[in-house]
Amino acid sequence: MKRWVTLTIGLVFLLVGGVWVLQGAGVLTGSFMTGQKLWFLIGLVAFLVGVVLVAATARRTRRAPSDDQAG
Numbered sequence: 001m002k003r004w005v006t007l008t009i010g011l012v013f014l015l016v017g018g019v020w021v022l023q024g025a026g027v028l029t030g031s032f033m034t035g036q037k038l039w040f041l042i043g044l045v046a047f048l049v050g051v052v053l054v055a056a057t058a059r060r061t062r063r064a065p066s067d068d069q070a071g
Contacts, residue, residue, distance in 0.1 A: 003057050010053030017047030 020043025022028040026035040033039040 003060060006053055007057040010050045010057060013046050013050030013053060015050075017043045017045070017050055019043070021047060 019028065020033065020039050022043075023031050023033040024036055024038070024040025024043055028034065
């Protein structure tokens with residue numbers, strides 16, 4: 001998969017997961033998800049998936065120039 005696609009997906013997971021965590025924790029109100037432990041946990045998982053995707057993309061981006069110079 002192209003790096004920008006992975007990065008974009010990771011950022012979306014971070015954003016959506018963060019909103020769900022805040023709604024599940026009751027910080028953001030006005031939704032059926034407000035104060036629900038289930039949405040807090042789902043958001044936490046989504047947020048962590050986003051962290052992994054962004055970190056993996058950043059790691060590959062950092063290593064890429066040295067791989068190109070070795071060839």
